[in-house]
Amino acid sequence: xxxxxxLRLAVVPLLAVLLPTTSSAQGIDVRGYGMMGSVTFxxxxxxxxxxGSDSGRLVGGGxxxxxxxxxxxxxxxxxxxxxxxxxxxxxxxxxxxLGIPTQVTVSPVDxxxxxxxxxxxxxxxxxxxxGWSSYRYxxxxxxxxxxxxxxxxxxxxxxxxxxDLRLTRWLGLGGEYVWTRIPDALGQDGVSAxxxxxxxxxxxxxxxxxxGR
Amino acid sequence: xxxxxxxxxxxxxxxxxxxVVATVSGQExxxxxxxxxxITDAALPAIDRGLRLQDTLADPGDSxxxxxxxxxxxxxxxxxxxxxxxxxxxxxxVDRDEAxxxxxxxxxxxxxxxxxxxxxxxxxxxxxxxxxAAAEMMAARDDVEYAQPRYVNHRMYRxxxxxxNLQWNxxxxxxxxxxxxxxxxxxxxxxxxxxxxVAHRSGTYRFNSRFPFRLVAGxxxxxxxGQVDIPFAxxxxxxxxxxxxxxRDFIWADDTPVDLDGHGTHVAGTVGQLTNNGVGVAxxxxxxxxxxxxxxxxxxxxxxxxPNNGTDDIVAQxxxxxxxxxxxxxxxxxxRESGGPAPVVDAAVRYAVGxxxxxxxxxxxxxxxxNLPNVLGNVSPxxxxxxxVSAVGKSLAGAYYSVTSPAVELTAPGGDLRxxxxxxxxxxxxxxxxxxxxxxxxxQFGPPRADxxxxxxxxxxxxxxxxxAGLAALLYQQGITSPDxxxxxxxxxxxxxxxxxxxxxxxxxxINPRATLRGLGLAR
Numbered sequence: 001x002x003x004x005x006x007l008r009l010a011v012v013p014l015l016a017v018l019l020p021t022t023s024s025a026q027g028i029d030v031r032g033y034g035m036m037g038s039v040t041f042x043x044x045x046x047x048x049x050x051x052g053s054d055s056g057r058l059v060g061g062g063x064x065x066x067x068x069x070x071x072x073x074x075x076x077x078x079x080x081x082x083x084x085x086x087x088x089x090x091x092x093x094x095x096x097x098l099g100i101p102t103q104v105t106v107s108p109v110d111x112x113x114x115x116x117x118x119x120x121x122x123x124x125x126x127x128x129x130x131g132w133s134s135y136r137y138x139x140x141x142x143x144x145x146x147x148x149x150x151x152x153x154x155x156x157x158x159x160x161x162x163x164d165l166r167l168t169r170w171l172g173l174g175g176e177y178v179w180t181r182i183p184d185a186l187g188q189d190g191v192s193a194x195x196x197x198x199x200x201x202x203x204x205x206x207x208x209x210x211x212g213r
Numbered sequence: 214x215x216x217x218x219x220x221x222x223x224x225x226x227x228x229x230x231x232x233v234v235a236t237v238s239g240q241e242x243x244x245x246x247x248x249x250x251x252i253t254d255a256a257l258p259a260i261d262r263g264l265r266l267q268d269t270l271a272d273p274g275d276s277x278x279x280x281x282x283x284x285x286x287x288x289x290x291x292x293x294x295x296x297x298x299x300x301x302x303x304x305x306x307v308d309r310d311e312a313x314x315x316x317x318x319x320x321x322x323x324x325x326x327x328x329x330x331x332x333x334x335x336x337x338x339x340x341x342x343x344x345x346a347a348a349e350m351m352a353a354r355d356d357v358e359y360a361q362p363r364y365v366n367h368r369m370y371r372x373x374x375x376x377x378n379l380q381w382n383x384x385x386x387x388x389x390x391x392x393x394x395x396x397x398x399x400x401x402x403x404x405x406x407x408x409x410x411v412a413h414r415s416g417t418y419r420f421n422s423r424f425p426f427r428l429v430a431g432x433x434x435x436x437x438x439g440q441v442d443i444p445f446a447x448x449x450x451x452x453x454x455x456x457x458x459x460x461r462d463f464i465w466a467d468d469t470p471v472d473l474d475g476h477g478t479h480v481a482g483t484v485g486q487l488t489n490n491g492v493g494v495a496x497x498x499x500x501x502x503x504x505x506x507x508x509x510x511x512x513x514x515x516x517x518x519x520p521n522n523g524t525d526d527i528v529a530q531x532x533x534x535x536x537x538x539x540x541x542x543x544x545x546x547x548x549r550e551s552g553g554p555a556p557v558v559d560a561a562v563r564y565a566v567g568x569x570x571x572x573x574x575x576x577x578x579x580x581x582x583x584n585l586p587n588v589l590g591n592v593s594p595x596x597x598x599x600x601x602v603s604a605v606g607k608s609l610a611g612a613y614y615s616v617t618s619p620a621v622e623l624t625a626p627g628g629d630l631r632x633x634x635x636x637x638x639x640x641x642x643x644x645x646x647x648x649x650x651x652x653x654x655x656x657q658f659g660p661p662r663a664d665x666x667x668x669x670x671x672x673x674x675x676x677x678x679x680x681x682a683g684l685a686a687l688l689y690q691q692g693i694t695s696p697d698x699x700x701x702x703x704x705x706x707x708x709x710x711x712x713x714x715x716x717x718x719x720x721x722x723x724i725n726p727r728a729t730l731r732g733l734g735l736a737r
Contacts, residue, residue: 050735089693089702089732096693098732100394139734143394150737191733 027068031212043197051085156182259446292551294362382626405535408477411505446664474511482640497683546675548587586618598696607636628672637670
């Protein structure tokens with residue numbers, strides 16, 4: 001993980017801690033969270049052939065704002081998946097690794113609106129949501145000529161559901177499932193075209209540690 | 214018509230002649246020890262005479278003819294079949310000996326010949342029997358898988374006019390960036406050069422030249438030289454003895470496939486000429502091991518009375534030998550444009566691919582002689598792991614001699630000296646000035662030297678094919694280890710030429726080594 005990413009992940013929860021005292025008095029709850037999870041990409045064959053697996057670790061963080069409208073909340077979060085692999089050649093029955101180092105970085109930003117179901121319990125709060133996703137996709141490899149590496153952003157959408165467990169007044173632990181679709185980000189070229197896989201999205205399971213109300 | 218055309222066209226080559234002498238006269242095949250003996254491994258260092266532009270070379274589009282032994286007027290030319298024997302492959306479930314004897318009786322034959330690296334038999338039949346009809350009759354039998362005459366093959370290149378100074382072919386293929394990715398493969402990859410032999414070792418042969426010959430029908434008779442000692446040496450730019458593995462000579466039936474022609478050495482240079490050594494020129498896969506397999510007789514082999522010529526069965530033996538001895542790539546810059554199908558070679562190519570060897574085959578040079586493709590290339594379109602290669606010139610347009618055919622799958626630089634006098638493919642090979650003494654007037658005719666080398670620009674689909682073989686070796690080293698995948702990769706990344714998509718001139722396009730070696734990323 002780069003220093004830049006670490007700073008980004010640290011600042012959001014810090015801000016969340018500072019904000020709640022003022023905002024909660026007006027009925028707006030603000031919390032920041034750090035997140036770690038596992039993502040499984042829909043383009044399974046594509047990721048498996050290049051980076052050796054269709055899934056990997058996801059880290060990130062974000063901020064959520066509970067609005068004074070029942071359980072409505074909005075949030076924005078960022079995360080990052082990073083993997084090293086090798087360029088390949090694929091045939092119908094075999095993938096040949098070519099030993100050319102390749103780095104793949106997927107950096108999603110998700111803007112979510114959702115609803116928290118607080119009526120069941122104040123300590124255990126389920127929620128659902130959905131929204132817009134923007135994925136930055138970076139792929140670099142050795143021996144690349146100018147223009148052959150990729151740094152592009154693609155848009156899509158996501159839906160999610162999860163449960164928050166309030167450990168203390170200011171600290172929460174949650175689990176979340178997110179399904180994302182980023183259509184037509186892949187499949188134009190590379191091994192994704194061979195496998196006819198076009199979706200950069202996938203599903204992820206995340207554990208979130210939140211600070212704030 | 215060029216000088217060389219005059220010289221070769223009417224010519225009736227010497228090569229076939231010796232075989233013909235044996236078969237037509239009903240003699241047993243010549244014992245090679247009667248005519249060739251290695252008298253010493255010792256030899257003076259090879260001579261490098263640099264770039265030679267003054268030696269006249271033949272045109273690859275010219276028809277190929279062989280010298281004729283004086284007193285023998287049989288003219289078995291490439292594409293024609295040897296008389297007196299046919300190739301028969303009995304089915305697996307048949308008792309080969311019994312079926313052979315029965316067939317022999319039926320054909321009035323004299324003996325069955327079974328050689329190493331074969332799964333077929335050669336039936337020796339009366340020389341008066343029509344071999345085409347005999348083969349057809351045998352092929353129709355239930356116990357026979359295939360039968361064919363013993364068509365004579367030749368190398369797919371005939372030397373031409375000598376002028377140029379750049380290795381434009383490597384630039385055209387963007388090899389510098391390709392070598393960044395895969396610097397010349399390693400000695401783990403063996404490339405078999407199935408050809409006229411390769412200048413792979415040093416020594417001296419004592420030949421017994423017993424037959425006068427004419428190079429041109431009606432031309433002067435060149436005398437038999439009697440016992441002559443011919444020095445030969447490793448081509449300096451191919452490296453030392455450790456560069457070569459499992460050499461085999463199916464023309465002389467021994468393990469010393471010395472090149473007495475120059476074709477095979479030139480081809481081997483394009484595959485694996487030493488590179489980045491401050492000398493000479495570059496090769497595609499400059500670290501591979503080279504397996505010299507001799508299946509084509511040069512003029513001198515025929516003049517000296519080699520017991521075999523480049524018939525389909527000899528070519529097939531060479532291919533099988535290469536596959537059985539762990540060659541991962543087999544280069545076939547040879548073939549024939551006339552004669553019937555070559556099931557024995559087709560089967561050998563399939564066998565080689567089945568053993569994990571990629572096979573590159575020259576498409577043929579007879580575009581201006583009826584556009585007749587190389588018969589041996591017909592197997593490749595239906596076989597993943599073997600490709601037939603056409604040639605482009607320096608302008609990257611199709612070379613004037615390169616045939617157009619449904620069998621053409623890829624194209625590569627083969628040179629076009631008609632379009633551009635500096636447009637051949639340059640490599641080091643035998644010094645033709647000192648080798649081809651039969652090109653001189655009779656008074657100056659004498660024994661050749663095979664220990665002197667020079668750089669020549671050759672052209673032909675023979676020259677295009679080793680570019681593909683070299684790339685196959687690089688791909689194998691890079692990790693694409695099955696022949697069908699190598700073919701698929703080459704085709705996927707080929708640069709389309711001519712009409713969009715596949716066409717008969719360029720196939721799917723010109724090989725693109727850098728892109729092919731770099732392969733596929735996740736999204737690009």
